[in-house]
Amino acid sequence: MPKFKLEYIWLDGYTPVPNLRGKTQIKEFDSFPSLEDLPLWGFDGSSTRQAEGHSSDCVLKPVAVYPDSTRNNGALVMCEVLLPDGTPHPTNARATIPDDPDTWFGFEQEYFLVEDGLPLGFPKGGYPNPQGEYYCGVGFKNVGDVARQIVEEHLEICLDAGINHEGINAEVAKGQWEFQIFGKGSKKAADQIWIARYILNRLCESYGVDVEYHCKPITGDWNGSGMHANFSTKFMRETGGEEYFTKLMAAFEKNRDEHIAAYGPDNHLRLTGLHETQSIDQFSWGIADRGASIRVPHSFKNNGWKGYLEDRRPNSQGDPYQIASRILKTIEEVPTA
Structure with a gap:
């Protein structure tokens, strides 16, 4: 089963302009993964101005996935940031957009x-x-x-x-x-x-x-x-x-x-x-x-x-x-x- 390089990409908590962040996870799949195949993944929010050091866990939720032709078996995974309880992080502006396929x-x-x-x-x-x-x-x-x-x-x-x-x-x-x-x-x-x-x-x-x-x-x-x-x-x-x-x-x-x-x-x-x-x-x-x-x-x-x-x-x-x-x-x- 091939190993895929999944680049999880998210926006940090810097203001007034958030920065892009990314880290790579290696997972095995039979073929290029669908969005439903991709797991949640934690990260240290204290390093991205999204959490305090004494409670630093934040969660990345994949919301879109794209092939990455610059890597063998590469994927670019756009993510929303969640709090540990699964609710949107305060920096998660994507979650504030009404989900309307006709817009x-x-x-x-x-x-x-x-x-x-x-x-x-x-x-x-x-x-x-x-x-x-x-x-x-x-x-x-x-x-x-x-x-x-x-x-x-x-x-x-x-x-x-x-x-x-x-x-x-x-x-x-x-x-x-x-x-x-x-x-x-x-x-x-x-x-x-x-x-x-x-x-x-x-x-x-x-x-x-x-x-x-x-x-x-x-x-x-x-x-x-x-x-x-x-x-x-x-x-x-x-x-x-x-x-x-x-x-x-x-x-x-x-x-x-x-x-x-x-x-x-x-x-x-x-x-x-x-x-x-x-x-x-x-x-x-x-x-x-x-x-x-x-x-x-x-x-x-x-x-x-x-x-x-x-x-x-x-x-x-x-x-x-x-x-x-x-x-x-x-x-x-x-x-x-």
Whole structure:
């Protein structure tokens, strides 16, 4: 019976941004294990800011499993953290998301690749040409060579794992990149964003490069990094209507502060109103308006105010579990009948 390397992956208790953690368990299975085959596994929560040393036991509960093509018989196991009594740990934001298979999310993850504290392509002690020519750029002067190799390898590993990538591209600033992930179900895309981040972080170890998820790592006239959240419910896709949309936007405006609190730290550095997306202290929506808080696609309005919406405020270091949970809590406030 083959031995499988199971990499149990979870989020620690650090704030305001949790870190990814992982440890490997070896188990024998006849074939690649299903989620139901995977056991709970304990860990020392006192080392991850999730428990005190005098009572340090925490529990990992597998919630999704993916093939890991970088290892023989490898598996990537996304986990929730539980207390010893089996209830969700206070740091377990995934457990706060309503489990709705008809809610769909798509996240656009931006990030910088950094070496020795500088984005790839930045000269020491200075700056490259202003942003603009790098977006979806090609050629060494725009994207270099190592970055392209990293993002292509990352894409292949994710696809091998069954991660539902929608695409990749170089972004507006030098050394900045993006990948997009879509999932049907209220938790699926968030699970896959975390696994994709884990794969990217681990891959960059071999290149001596770090991944910078901070939403504004370069001050000045450079775009920050976001994680735009595209979302829809069954009602939004199939019924919708202008009256419902108007009430939904009113709920988003009313809950502006709660959304900002859940959308990632330091967002005031990014949401200035100067580089796309509305200022952090205001709320607006607009048709195809990249300067709004909520961008409404032309297809949404033209289809009788039905379809998906894009919240442009979540930032690149935000927790997609918290983002999904906050969006759904606001949607639940708006009656559909």
